[in-house]
Each structure stands twice: as C-alpha cells, then as structure tokens.
Amino acid sequence: MNRVKRQLAPYFLVLPGGLWLLLFFAIPMIAMLSLSLQQGDVVYGYRFTFHWQNYTDAITGYHDQLIRSLIYAGIGTMLLIALAFPVAYWIAFYGGRRKPTYLFLLLLPFFVSFVLRTISWRQILTDDGPVLHPLKQIGVLPDSYHLLGTPMAVIGGLVYNFLPFMVLPIYVALERIDPRVVEASRDLYASPALSFRKVILPLALPGVFAGVLMSFVPMASDYVNSEVLGSQSTTMIGQVIQHKYLQTSDYPTAAALSFILMAVLLVGIFAYARALGTEDVMKVAAR
Amino acid sequence: MSASNLPDSAVLRGLTQRRLGRRDALRISGLSALGAALAACGVQGKAKPGAGASVAPDAVAKYWTGKAKVGHVDFANWPLYMDPKKPELKTFTKETGITVNYQEVIQEMGPWFAKVQPQLAAGQSIGFDLMVITNSIQFAQFRDSGFLAPLDHSKLTNFKENAAANYTKEAYDPGNVYSVPWASGMTGIAYDENKTKRPITKLADLWDPAFKGKIGMFSDTQELANFGLLKLGLNPDKSTSDDWDKAAKELKAQKPLVRKYYDQSYIDALGNGEVWITQAWSGDVFQKNLSDGTNFKFVIPEEGGTLWTDNMTIPITAKAPVDAITLIDFFYRKDIAASLANFINYVCPVPSAQAVMVADANKLTGKDKTAALEVANSKLVFPDDDVYSKLHYYVSFANVEDQQTFQKTFEPITLG
Numbered sequence A: 001m002n003r004v005k006r007q008l009a010p011y012f013l014v015l016p017g018g019l020w021l022l023l024f025f026a027i028p029m030i031a032m033l034s035l036s037l038q039q040g041d042v043v044y045g046y047r048f049t050f051h052w053q054n055y056t057d058a059i060t061g062y063h064d065q066l067i068r069s070l071i072y073a074g075i076g077t078m079l080l081i082a083l084a085f086p087v088a089y090w091i092a093f094y095g096g097r098r099k100p101t102y103l104f105l106l107l108l109p110f111f112v113s114f115v116l117r118t119i120s121w122r123q124i125l126t127d128d129g130p131v132l133h134p135l136k137q138i139g140v141l142p143d144s145y146h147l148l149g150t151p152m153a154v155i156g157g158l159v160y161n162f163l164p165f166m167v168l169p170i171y172v173a174l175e176r177i178d179p180r181v182v183e184a185s186r187d188l189y190a191s192p193a194l195s196f197r198k199v200i201l202p203l204a205l206p207g208v209f210a211g212v213l214m215s216f217v218p219m220a221s222d223y224v225n226s227e228v229l230g231s232q233s234t235t236m237i238g239q240v241i242q243h244k245y246l247q248t249s250d251y252p253t254a255a256a257l258s259f260i261l262m263a264v265l266l267v268g269i270f271a272y273a274r275a276l277g278t279e280d281v282m283k284v285a286a287r
Numbered sequence B: 001m002s003a004s005n006l007p008d009s010a011v012l013r014g015l016t017q018r019r020l021g022r023r024d025a026l027r028i029s030g031l032s033a034l035g036a037a038l039a040a041c042g043v044q045g046k047a048k049p050g051a052g053a054s055v056a057p058d059a060v061a062k063y064w065t066g067k068a069k070v071g072h073v074d075f076a077n078w079p080l081y082m083d084p085k086k087p088e089l090k091t092f093t094k095e096t097g098i099t100v101n102y103q104e105v106i107q108e109m110g111p112w113f114a115k116v117q118p119q120l121a122a123g124q125s126i127g128f129d130l131m132v133i134t135n136s137i138q139f140a141q142f143r144d145s146g147f148l149a150p151l152d153h154s155k156l157t158n159f160k161e162n163a164a165a166n167y168t169k170e171a172y173d174p175g176n177v178y179s180v181p182w183a184s185g186m187t188g189i190a191y192d193e194n195k196t197k198r199p200i201t202k203l204a205d206l207w208d209p210a211f212k213g214k215i216g217m218f219s220d221t222q223e224l225a226n227f228g229l230l231k232l233g234l235n236p237d238k239s240t241s242d243d244w245d246k247a248a249k250e251l252k253a254q255k256p257l258v259r260k261y262y263d264q265s266y267i268d269a270l271g272n273g274e275v276w277i278t279q280a281w282s283g284d285v286f287q288k289n290l291s292d293g294t295n296f297k298f299v300i301p302e303e304g305g306t307l308w309t310d311n312m313t314i315p316i317t318a319k320a321p322v323d324a325i326t327l328i329d330f331f332y333r334k335d336i337a338a339s340l341a342n343f344i345n346y347v348c349p350v351p352s353a354q355a356v357m358v359a360d361a362n363k364l365t366g367k368d369k370t371a372a373l374e375v376a377n378s379k380l381v382f383p384d385d386d387v388y389s390k391l392h393y394y395v396s397f398a399n400v401e402d403q404q405t406f407q408k409t410f411e412p413i414t415l416g
Helices: A002-036 A053-094 A096-111 A114-125 A132-137 A151-175 A179-187 A192-221 A224-229 A237-246 A251-276 A278-286 B009-016 B022-040 B059-064 B087-096 B109-121 B137-144 B157-162 B203-207 B221-231 B241-257 B266-271 B282-292 B321-330 B334-344 B353-363 B366-376 B385-390 B400-414
Strands: A038-041 A045-048 B072-076 B099-103 B130-134 B179-191 B215-218 B258-262 B277-281 B297-299 B305-313
Touching: A002 A038, A002 A251, A038 A251, A053 A096, A053 A151, A053 A192, A053 A237, A053 A251, A096 A151, A114 A151, A114 A224, A151 A192, A151 A224, A179 A192, A192 A237, A192 A251, A224 A237, A237 A251, A237 B109, B059 B321, B072 B321, B087 B099, B087 B321, B087 B334, B109 B130, B109 B137, B130 B137, B130 B321, B137 B400, B157 B321, B179 B203, B179 B221, B179 B282, B179 B334, B203 B221, B203 B241, B203 B277, B215 B221, B215 B241, B215 B266, B221 B241, B221 B277, B221 B305, B221 B400, B241 B258, B241 B400, B258 B266, B266 B277, B266 B282, B277 B282, B282 B297, B334 B353, B334 B366, B353 B366
Parallel strands: B072 B099, B072 B130, B215 B258, B215 B277
Antiparallel strands: A038 A045, B130 B305, B179 B277, B179 B297, B179 B305
16 A cells, blocks of 8 residues: 555656646647647638648748748847847946846836837837937938838837846846956956956856847747737738737637747757757856 | 665665656646547537528527516727717616616727637627627628527617618628618728828829838728729629639739738828828728818729628627617617717718708807718718719628638738
C-alpha cells in the first residue's frame, strides 16, 4: 500500500501544474488544431475533415502579410536595441539614487491603455494635425504628404509601444555587472571602447536576448498598430487572423494562420538562440 | 551485508524508479485527449440544409405563445442613428411604461455577427431584445441560422398602415417575416470641395490619380465590390462570378491610390483631412456638417449608387420580445418616424412622415425653419423616382459557395 502511494506521489505532485497545462494550454491548442483542419461555413457548421488545404490556402493567400510582419518586427527590434541600450546603460551606470524614478517614468505610459496611446498618435500624426499642418502651411511638405498609412508610421508605433520591454531586461543585465569587473579591465589598460566591447557588451547580451524575445514575438503578431496607424499596404498577419476570426467568421483559416505564425516564430527564436549561443553567454555572465 | 552498507532508501528509489519528466507530463496531459478531442471540437452550425428563407406556417404562433410583456427592452443599434437626447424613447417609456436601454454597439456587420453567433448558437441571450442589422451577407447568415424570431404581424398595426409599399417586398425578407426596416440609406461619394478643387460627379473620380493617397473606400466587401461593378456598368444585383473577377481587377488597379479601406471611421478621416474623397453613406455627411460645421458634399455618382436597408430584428433568444415588437411598431407612428428622420437624415420608410415634417417645420421661424424644411424636402430622406432609378441593390447570392467565392474574390483587396 505504502509502496503504491510512493510510486504515485510524483504523479500527484504534477497534478496541479498538469491540470493547469491541460485546461489552459493543451485543450485550447487541440481545439485550434482541430479547427484548422475543418471545412464548411459558419451557418451550416464546420466539420472536421483533415482539410490540410486550409494551410496551403493560408500560405498562398497571405504569405505577403506574413513576410511583411516579420520584416516590420525585425526592423522594429533592431531600432529597439539601438534606442533601448543607451537608455538602459545610462540608467544603470549614471542613474544614481534616482534609478527607481527613471524606471518609473519609463513605465508611466503603461498606466494608459496602449490602444488609447496608439490612437493618440493617430491624432498627432494625422494629415491636418499639429505636426504636419504647420509644415504644409509653410510649404515644406506638399499638401498630399502623409505619415499615417505608411510602414514608417506602423514601425514607429511598434517601437514606441514595445520600448520598455527592451529597456528593462537590458537594464537588469547591466545593473548586475560588478563595477569592479569594469574597473579591472581599465586597470589592464583597456580603452573605454574596448572595455565596453569586451566586458560590458558580452555581459549585457542575455538581457538583449530576453528583450528580443519579449518584443519580436508580440511585434510580429501585433494587429493594433497597423490597424490604427497603417493602411492596406501595411496589413500585418495579426490583422488577417483577427479579420478572419472576427469579421468573416472563417475560423479554420484563422486557426491555420495562427499555427503557421507560431511555427515560424518558434523556428526563428530557436535559430536565433542557437546562433547567439545563449548558453555560452550565460556562462560568460556567470564567470 | 549490513544495512548501513546500503545507500539511503530514498536515493535507491530515485535511482531505480521511473521518474516523471516534463515530457511525460506533457504527454499525459496532451496525447490521451488528442484523438478524441480533435474530432469533438467542431463548430456547430445551426441551419438545417435547405431551410433558406422559408418559414414553417406555425412558427409565428409557436414562438409568440406564452410570451408576455416584461417592461424593459435592450436595444442594439449603430452609432449616429438617433438623437443623443433620445426624445423618441422618452415618449415611448412615458406612453407604455417600458424602459429602454439603448446601446450603440454595432459598427460593422461582420464583427457583429461574429460576436453574437456563438451565444445565439448556444441558445443564450445576447443581452439585447432588438437589434438593427443591414441587408448584407450577415442578414442571410442570421436568417438561415434561425437566429431571428418570426414577427407577429398582428402586433404591427402602425407598420401595416404607414410603411412604404416597396419596404414590404424587399428581396432579402419578402413579407417582412423576420424584419422591418429601421431606415434605408444610399452609398455614394462624399468629398471636401476645398481640397478636390472641383465638383465630383462620377465613380471615375475615385480612380483619379490626382487624389492619390487621399481616396477612401469601404472595407466591407459588398460595399467595395458594388462600386467596382458599377464603375464597369454592371448591376451588382444581377452580377455573376465573372463580373466579380472584372470588378476585383478594376479595384486592384485603384488600390495604389487608396489611402485606406474604412469602416464607420471614414467620416472622421474625411473630417481630419486624411481623405479628400471617399465612399460614404448618405446620412453621415449631413450629420457631420450639422455637428462640426463642415461643408462636405455627398453625391450619388452618375454611374449609380447602392441602396441598402437597416432592419429591426428580434434575436431568437430575446428575453422581452413582446416589448421589443411594441417598440418596433412605435417607430412606425408618423410623428415618431418624422422625428427620427429629422435627426438621422437617412431614407425614411414612412412616406407620410414627410407631411408631418413639413407641418412641423412651418411652425418654426428663421434659420431653424429653413434647416427643417431642407431636411423635410431632402431627396436623401424622401427620394423621388429620379433618385431611385440611379440606385441598385446589393449582390445577392444563390448559395453559400457563391458567397464564399465572392468573399475570396474581394477580400485580398482590403487585406493588403
């Protein structure tokens, strides 16, 4: 009896987590997988028929939007790193006693819904709005010039919305660097630039990786920025999925697109981790 | 061998027993369910094949038997479809004692159907007893899914007396089995003459490269397709899938010039200069000019525009259908119809309301009188035969496959 109990113990221990996983991960995923292989229409019902054509149709129909999303997310991520690194660096090394204040300021916009913030960008950047109108009045820009509806506006919106997700992890990585390590490199006659390149940057890379993970994935599947700031020429894959689900009730195509997007992102992230050698980076950080 | 030579029993157990790894846990939670679940989670449709628009003769009696007045109606409508002060509803509550919760929750037909479909399919209340829906693809979806309550015409006396004849035999619901019109409207072109620098008269103006990046079109596939078809001189109502291909080609050629494919937000885009010329619904421009003091123009293009109708319907799961149908009939009283048309400026389904509006206008003086008379005599509110001759009906579909082909033909245009 006792023996049986002991053998079962690990299974009981895994039960809460397992149930959680089952309820909120496995079942929805299976439902989606099933949906993505169904055929029919919303009035007469969708039936499960192993309709793999949903996948091929989704790819042939929407590969443009998928590739566009990856490009936008890629450009956005690079811009984020370029913007976030100096900010995080400055707060970590020169923030002094006010560090918490600066971090709070960085997070302050989050107290307003991000949809609302994106819409206010729309108000600011609109054709006859406070930015473009004066420039058009003095003749710097032609009357038909516009920012909204262009890739620039969409990528700008993405970068704006995801900036803290890049700053914070980099900040955490930089903050953990022992100042004595940097001092040691200087004692060994490294120039500031060399010390940055050989000591600080490698130690900050895990933070950058975490930042990329937290920004690239949601940016690639984002549908709000392009909806609010973009136009049909900036349609992203998230919008297509949203449209299929909530406009045309075409659940199978939406589910198939979701799986394709997930697969592409997973492959991308693993390839990135492999290329960067995160484990090596971790080891460097631990040393 | 003494006991002390043995490793600790816990360690032994750890070394010999099969351990439960993360993968195993995943496998347990996932795989066992997979086979059964894959087939089980289909999305249930509600229609019986071949149900179509026909209705069982006893359906009305069956639905309405045992239904009684509740004293409260939840009403789902589109924005800008009633005076914000809601004078009509106040009168209604005063006269009948039924309170009305009026919500402007419908922005576009596709999302509205997608939103309430799961609840209706499960037989649950959607929180509304009355909803106003357009005669679009989704109207057929609502109807064919059996989501609309058949109306009891013995409770619709005002409607019988006052409704215009053409509103009792519309193709999407002949005999008003499930719906009666709220208002009709036309789809035409709205423009800002200060920006376009010339009057707009025809659909070809929406294809004019001079307005590149300043042209707005609708994201609703039917609205969009209609203009493509009309530009080519094809009648949407009688169009075939070959015609759709031609229209899609025409619209794709226009795409580089189009700023964006809009929902109801097109009117704001016109307001802030985002577009100079756009596809538009007749009443919106009038209301925009009235509320913001702008001077936008609305025109039905030479090649023709379209006529659509928004309809009052009762969802099958409504909790207060008797109160809802009382409210529906209330809107067909001449004075109420006149009051409503006076504010929304869409086509009024009650022709006799015009006389009421003229009489009311004559009681006013000065500027108010001119404005009121302008509405009462507006061809956008009470169109004459001349206007009707330029208007066309929406594309109608023989079957589901046709409708899916249509969607597949035009969707890629609005989705980039």
